Amino acid sequence: MQFDAEVSGHKVVMDATPEVGGNDIGARPKQLMMAALAGCTGMDVISMLKKMRVKVDEFDIDIEADMTEEHPKHYYKVHIIYKFKGQDLDEAKLKKAVDLSQDRYCGVSFTYRQTMDLTYEIVIL
Amino acid sequence: MQFDAEVSGHKVVMDATPEVGGNDIGARPKQLMMAALAGCTGMDVISMLKKMRVKVDEFDIDIEADMTEEHPKHYYKVHIIYKFKGQDLDEAKLKKAVDLSQDRYCGVSFTYRQTMDLTYEIVIL
Numbered sequence: 001m002q003f004d005a006e007v008s009g010h011k012v013v014m015d016a017t018p019e020v021g022g023n024d025i026g027a028r029p030k031q032l033m034m035a036a037l038a039g040c041t042g043m044d045v046i047s048m049l050k051k052m053r054v055k056v057d058e059f060d061i062d063i064e065a066d067m068t069e070e071h072p073k074h075y076y077k078v079h080i081i082y083k084f085k086g087q088d089l090d091e092a093k094l095k096k097a098v099d100l101s102q103d104r105y106c107g108v109s110f111t112y113r114q115t116m117d118l119t120y121e122i123v124i125l
Numbered sequence: 126m127q128f129d130a131e132v133s134g135h136k137v138v139m140d141a142t143p144e145v146g147g148n149d150i151g152a153r154p155k156q157l158m159m160a161a162l163a164g165c166t167g168m169d170v171i172s173m174l175k176k177m178r179v180k181v182d183e184f185d186i187d188i189e190a191d192m193t194e195e196h197p198k199h200y201y202k203v204h205i206i207y208k209f210k211g212q213d214l215d216e217a218k219l220k221k222a223v224d225l226s227q228d229r230y231c232g233v234s235f236t237y238r239q240t241m242d243l244t245y246e247i248v249i250l
Binding site (some may be wrong): 001030033036040061074114115 | 128130132133134135137138139141145146147149151152153154155156157158159160161162163164165167168172175179186192193197198199200224228229231233234235237238239240241244245
C-alpha cells in the first residue's frame with residue numbers, strides 16, 4: 001500500500017495502516033489533504049503578516065476534521081485553528097491576514113469549502 | 126515559508142518557490158493535494174486488484190492538473206493516468222478496479238470532482 005509521490009521534486013511517502021494492509025511507512029492520503037490546507041493558508045498568512053510588519057515568534061496550525069462513515073469516505077467538516085505566539089501581537093492584523101487568506105487567496109480552502117463546512121479561529125498564546 | 130506538517134505521525138515538509146519567498150525545501154501545498162488524490166485512488170485500486178488476484182509488476186499514477194490564473198488559484202481540471210505493467214494483464218479487471226475507486230471509494234476524488242473536471246485513463250505498458 002506504500003506509494004511514493006513526487007511532489008514539486010520532493011518525495012512524499014504515503015501508506016495505509018496495518019488494519020487495511022499497510023505498514024504505516026508514510027502519511028495517509030486523506031490526511032495529506034489537510035496538510036495541503038494548512039500549508040496553503042499558512043503561507044498566505046505568514047507572507048501577509050510580513051508585509052504588515054507583524055513579527056510572529058511561533059505560528060502553528062491545528063486542523064480538526066470529521067470524515068463520513070459511508071463510502072466514499074470524505075471530510076465534511078473542518079475546523080482550522082491558527083495559533084500565534086509573539087510580543088504584543090495586533091489581533092486585528094492577525095485576523096485581517098487570516099480572513100484574506102480564507103476569503104481571497106487560499107485555493108485549497110476555496111476547493112474544500114465546496115464540500116466541507118469549513119470554519120476557523122485565531123488563538124494568541 | 127517552510128511548514129512542517131505532522132500527518133498520521135509522519136513529517137511532511139512544505140515550502141514555496143524562491144520567487145515567492147520560499148527555499149524549495151519541500152512540496153508546494155497545492156501540489157500535495159494531487160499526491161493525496163493519487164495515493165487515495167492508488168491504494169483503492171491496488172487492494173481491489175489484489176482481491177481480484179490480478180498481479181501487477183509496476184503501478185504508477187501520473188496526474189495532470191490545470192490551475193486558474195485568478196485568485197483564489199485552484200485546480201479546475203485534473204486528468205489521472207493509471208499506468209500498469211505486468212504479464213497478461215486483464216484490462217477489464219483493471220478498468221473495474223479503477224472505476225470502482227472513482228465511482229464509489231475514493232473520497233479525495235469525490236471531493237475534488239465537486240470543483241474540478243476530473244477525468245482518467247488506463248494505460249497498459
